[in-house]
Amino acid sequence: MNEIALLIAATIASGTPIALAGLGLLLNEKSGVLNLGAEGMMLIAAVAGFATAFLTGSDLLAFAAGAAAGALAAAFFGVLVIWMNTNQYATGLALSLFGGGFSAFVGAAYVGKKLGERVPFEVPFLADIPFVGPALFKQHPMSYITIGLVLAVAWFLYRSRAGLVLRAVGESPESAHALGYRVRWIRLGAVMAGGALCGVAGAFLSVVYAPLWVEGLVAGRGWIALALTTFATWRPMRVLLGAYLFGGVTMLQFHLQAQGVEIASQLLAMLPYIATIVVLALISRNPAWIRINMPASLGRGFHPNS
Amino acid sequence: MTDIVKRRLLSWAGLCAIAATAALVGCGKKDEPAPTAAAPVASAAAAAPAPKPEPLKAAWVYVGPVGDAGWTFAHDLGRKEAEAKFGDAIKTTFVEKVPEGADAERVIRDLATQGNKIIFATSFGFMEAMLKVAADFPDVKFEHATGYKTAPNMRIYDASFYQDTYMAGVIAGKMTKSNTLGFVGSFPIPEVLRNINAYTLGAQSMNPKVKVKVVWVNTWFDPAKEGEAAQSLINQGADVLLQNTDSSAVLQTAEKNGKYAFGWDSDMSMFGPKAHLASAVANWGPYYIKAIEDLKAGTWKTERTVWGVKEGMNDLIKIGDMVPEDAKKRVEEIKAGLKDGSFEPFTGPISDNTGKERLAKDTKADQAWKDKIDFYVKGVDGKVPTGK
Amino acid sequence: MLKLEVRPQPSKLMSLASPLLALALTALFAALLFVMLGKDPVRGLGAYFFEPLNGVRAMGEVALKATPLILCALGLAVCYRSNVWNIGAEGQFLLGAISGGGMALWLTTAGVTGPKGLYAPLVLLAGMAGGAFWAAITAGLRDRFNASEILVSLMLVYVAQQLLNYLVFGPWKDPAGFNFPQTMTFDASTWLPSLWTGTRLHWGFPLALLLVGLFWLFMFRSWRGFQLQVGGLAPAAARYAGFSARSALWTAMLTSGAMAGLAGAMEAAGPLRQLTPHVSTGYGFTAIIVCFVGRLHPVGIVFSGVLLSMMLIGGELGQSRLGLPNALTGVFQGLLLFLLLACDTLIHYRVRISKSGIKATMKARAA
Numbered sequence A: 001m002n003e004i005a006l007l008i009a010a011t012i013a014s015g016t017p018i019a020l021a022g023l024g025l026l027l028n029e030k031s032g033v034l035n036l037g038a039e040g041m042m043l044i045a046a047v048a049g050f051a052t053a054f055l056t057g058s059d060l061l062a063f064a065a066g067a068a069a070g071a072l073a074a075a076f077f078g079v080l081v082i083w084m085n086t087n088q089y090a091t092g093l094a095l096s097l098f099g100g101g102f103s104a105f106v107g108a109a110y111v112g113k114k115l116g117e118r119v120p121f122e123v124p125f126l127a128d129i130p131f132v133g134p135a136l137f138k139q140h141p142m143s144y145i146t147i148g149l150v151l152a153v154a155w156f157l158y159r160s161r162a163g164l165v166l167r168a169v170g171e172s173p174e175s176a177h178a179l180g181y182r183v184r185w186i187r188l189g190a191v192m193a194g195g196a197l198c199g200v201a202g203a204f205l206s207v208v209y210a211p212l213w214v215e216g217l218v219a220g221r222g223w224i225a226l227a228l229t230t231f232a233t234w235r236p237m238r239v240l241l242g243a244y245l246f247g248g249v250t251m252l253q254f255h256l257q258a259q260g261v262e263i264a265s266q267l268l269a270m271l272p273y274i275a276t277i278v279v280l281a282l283i284s285r286n287p288a289w290i291r292i293n294m295p296a297s298l299g300r301g302f303h304p305n306s
Numbered sequence B: 001m002t003d004i005v006k007r008r009l010l011s012w013a014g015l016c017a018i019a020a021t022a023a024l025v026g027c028g029k030k031d032e033p034a035p036t037a038a039a040p041v042a043s044a045a046a047a048a049p050a051p052k053p054e055p056l057k058a059a060w061v062y063v064g065p066v067g068d069a070g071w072t073f074a075h076d077l078g079r080k081e082a083e084a085k086f087g088d089a090i091k092t093t094f095v096e097k098v099p100e101g102a103d104a105e106r107v108i109r110d111l112a113t114q115g116n117k118i119i120f121a122t123s124f125g126f127m128e129a130m131l132k133v134a135a136d137f138p139d140v141k142f143e144h145a146t147g148y149k150t151a152p153n154m155r156i157y158d159a160s161f162y163q164d165t166y167m168a169g170v171i172a173g174k175m176t177k178s179n180t181l182g183f184v185g186s187f188p189i190p191e192v193l194r195n196i197n198a199y200t201l202g203a204q205s206m207n208p209k210v211k212v213k214v215v216w217v218n219t220w221f222d223p224a225k226e227g228e229a230a231q232s233l234i235n236q237g238a239d240v241l242l243q244n245t246d247s248s249a250v251l252q253t254a255e256k257n258g259k260y261a262f263g264w265d266s267d268m269s270m271f272g273p274k275a276h277l278a279s280a281v282a283n284w285g286p287y288y289i290k291a292i293e294d295l296k297a298g299t300w301k302t303e304r305t306v307w308g309v310k311e312g313m314n315d316l317i318k319i320g321d322m323v324p325e326d327a328k329k330r331v332e333e334i335k336a337g338l339k340d341g342s343f344e345p346f347t348g349p350i351s352d353n354t355g356k357e358r359l360a361k362d363t364k365a366d367q368a369w370k371d372k373i374d375f376y377v378k379g380v381d382g383k384v385p386t387g388k
Numbered sequence C: 001m002l003k004l005e006v007r008p009q010p011s012k013l014m015s016l017a018s019p020l021l022a023l024a025l026t027a028l029f030a031a032l033l034f035v036m037l038g039k040d041p042v043r044g045l046g047a048y049f050f051e052p053l054n055g056v057r058a059m060g061e062v063a064l065k066a067t068p069l070i071l072c073a074l075g076l077a078v079c080y081r082s083n084v085w086n087i088g089a090e091g092q093f094l095l096g097a098i099s100g101g102g103m104a105l106w107l108t109t110a111g112v113t114g115p116k117g118l119y120a121p122l123v124l125l126a127g128m129a130g131g132a133f134w135a136a137i138t139a140g141l142r143d144r145f146n147a148s149e150i151l152v153s154l155m156l157v158y159v160a161q162q163l164l165n166y167l168v169f170g171p172w173k174d175p176a177g178f179n180f181p182q183t184m185t186f187d188a189s190t191w192l193p194s195l196w197t198g199t200r201l202h203w204g205f206p207l208a209l210l211l212v213g214l215f216w217l218f219m220f221r222s223w224r225g226f227q228l229q230v231g232g233l234a235p236a237a238a239r240y241a242g243f244s245a246r247s248a249l250w251t252a253m254l255t256s257g258a259m260a261g262l263a264g265a266m267e268a269a270g271p272l273r274q275l276t277p278h279v280s281t282g283y284g285f286t287a288i289i290v291c292f293v294g295r296l297h298p299v300g301i302v303f304s305g306v307l308l309s310m311m312l313i314g315g316e317l318g319q320s321r322l323g324l325p326n327a328l329t330g331v332f333q334g335l336l337l338f339l340l341l342a343c344d345t346l347i348h349y350r351v352r353i354s355k356s357g358i359k360a361t362m363k364a365r366a367a
Helices: A002-030 A038-056 A059-083 A088-110 A132-136 A141-159 A161-171 A173-178 A183-209 A221-231 A236-259 A265-269 A271-283 A287-293 B003-031 B033-047 B071-089 B102-113 B124-136 B161-175 B190-206 B223-235 B249-257 B285-297 B325-340 B367-371 C012-037 C041-053 C056-081 C089-109 C120-145 C149-169 C204-221 C223-233 C235-240 C245-272 C283-293 C298-322 C327-348 C358-366
Strands: B056-061 B090-095 B118-121 B141-145 B154-158 B180-185 B211-216 B240-243 B260-265 B276-282 B304-306 B314-317 B357-359 C002-006 C349-353
Touching (some): A002 A038, A002 A132, A002 A141, A002 A161, A002 A221, A002 B223, A038 A088, A038 A183, A059 A088, A059 C327, A088 C283, A141 A236, A161 A173, A161 A183, A183 A221, A183 B223, A221 C149, A236 A265, A236 A271, A265 B211, A265 C149, A271 C120, A271 C149, B056 B071, B056 B102, B071 B090, B071 B260, B071 B276, B071 B285, B090 B102, B090 C298, B102 C245, B102 C298, B141 B285, B161 B180, B161 B190, B161 B276, B180 B190, B190 B211, B211 B223, B223 B249, C012 C041, C041 C298, C056 C089, C056 C245, C056 C298, C089 C245, C089 C283, C120 C245, C204 C223, C204 C245, C204 C298, C223 C235, C223 C245, C283 C298, C283 C327
Parallel strands (some): B056 B090, B056 B118, B118 B141, B141 B154, B260 B276
Antiparallel strands (some): B276 B314, C002 C349
């Protein structure tokens, strides 16, 4: 019984960085911009966050640095894609490539460095409840902040005027422009906000989850997060669920290995990916549902004078 | 500005760009022949006063980044030791992050063409590539780590990490309270299976009730995943962890959970001051120095060199204060036994975890037996993921 | 203030000049970076742009590395032009290596032998079938369940990697291989015959060039190709014209899967001659970049394949000749791509220095 509680706890921890990055990408995509550079942004932010944490000893500053680094990288991408109308897919890929090399280059000085002691966090009182306590209430604060952010983004998108404008920009930038909204600046804002969230995810990996820096630390989680926004059909709550599904099955396959289950570890390692595909197939069966939720202008550029 | 003027400007800019690139490339071309043309002149001039011998060029091929603080880092330290020892007499080069596929052949061939007289390839996956290049460069010496194929100018070298894991097991057997140990494995290659089995045997020698759980991450390096694997082992009751992956994540996860773990490839004591029991380290310097000395002295011959604690190739160091005295003493005894050749971690009777006997009573395993390990010994949970 | 204005027609000059401009700017940045690192900038640039082509063997290596990139990118170009976003070329490549390698292994263990290269076409066909099969899973899930091909194809990449691991660590492991994860070496009859002595270049390269020509014909001179492109550019118009989106999906996915599979089988039967976990060095993903840099055009893909191949090889040479860190290759590739994309903007837009805003408009009106 206790093992299942621990498995749930591990699932939440494992899913948090993916959920954060997925949330950021969702914001991007709601405004109509597809950013394939998530991996690069997360890597740059991871090295920035680690360096900050190492030099200042403050986790808060590290997360801020990660967010800033992510936003900056995203801004660079945004200017290219929004103002110069470069191909979104290619520019995003370039960002991933560049981010990988740049983070390795800059981070070379921080390999093998260690951050300060960290006290494990527990929610007082609630953490002592049997089963539920260790399952849900012994997470790093960022896990709870992530859930809060998901709810905040959902509220923002569907209950606030600003969110409505953002979604309008994503559905039809031409109409939004005709209404007088500054489409390109709104898109840039969404891209930078998305970059900031990816940055926090990257910093979380290097400062809390690992916690260390080596090149390639993110190890493909940026791509998983990208896939998750599609999986989530662009609804924030589903991003969280998708991240937990993925993280959960990953931890489950380790759990099964440690149990001594006699299936080859490579086949078990396929499980998280197969599970994601299966669930996606099940929830995507209604094409109308996808059409409703996918931002219509996703991936297409916009020029105010064209 | 009119359109025509702009168009002219653009075409000039384009032409200038092309010309600039051509000029740069052309300059690059001139650079290469120039030094070699200058060299004979220089050496002729230098020949008169006192001929300085050309430094011996040695090259290393790494599978990972030198900044991994793990496997490649240890090899690079060895390279630097050789550099320090021989000073101006050698000139070293290295290429890192070489994929173990078709690209490796190109890199090794290029290094051989560049005048390197001895090339070290530090990962198993370079074996076939190195063999192909060795056939084409008979006067270059090729050294391959952890492999098994040789040629008249290619030989192999390896360490005996299982000695370290046996000693780690001895400590783990004493430190464990739950009688469950954990191992985070990278890939189920023979070396890692050897290490797991030695860990188990060492632990059982101090504590016969011990069981070992293994989780494979199918990568050499993914700190987040290593941490997750470690966490899942801890969640199932393991309280002393060992790893064969390259980062400190396993140790750090143990520290976070108040359990114990070992460092791997380098001294990781600072990553988990309360959790760190000892670090298993590799020390490739002495072998690299010997290999280069062999080459200089003309005594280089094809052979398989497997060194261990005796020759200082690997060791278990920085044993923590929390380890009880009897365990420390046993480790010292084992080290002495390894150094004088009287102790062999794989001494029979050994059965695998299906009950089949693999080594008879009182028999000391030879290198061939150790090379062929494809099973888990009794006490390890699960089946080796090879589909057998 | 700099403003971007749409050109009435795309500029032909910039179409040709923009890649050169981007290359020149990248070289400039690179030189600056080398100087900052304390390395000789000329030798540094030489390592990336000159050394990879220095000599027959070197050019053979560039062509060898470019071949799988070009093959994968050709298939992906068809996909992307049809608006089918196949990101899983890497997985299809691996399946091609597995099925091609599997065929070669089967022939070798069955004792079948013959002159060098006799059964290579069989191996390649098996590879194409394997890659197409993997792509068919993605196509089928999109067709039947509307599952996004971006996600499915990407997830299948990881599944394919684990499948390869499983096979070489398990059932296909060389029994005489001391338990290391590799298959036995394939019989010479299954090898791809070498094209030029003294290089590792094999017949795959001319085959790739032939396919470039075929794809050009397909995309720009065939009815089916036309249908696919219209479907990608204007889906509503395509539906109105009766072009089936469903058959476009299957054509695109199966084609790109087959091409990626072909590339995978070529790698296994060409330079490697066995299966190991390291058959691919990310060719499927790099091919996506090659595809875009080549502007989704078969001829452009050849050039961008060669260029990226040079940069990758240059990265190795930079390390061994100058001690440059490996991370720089990623930086340069990303930078080149950024600059290329930025310069490409100049094809459709022109830069105009103009005074905008109310004051300027008033002034203009008053004048």
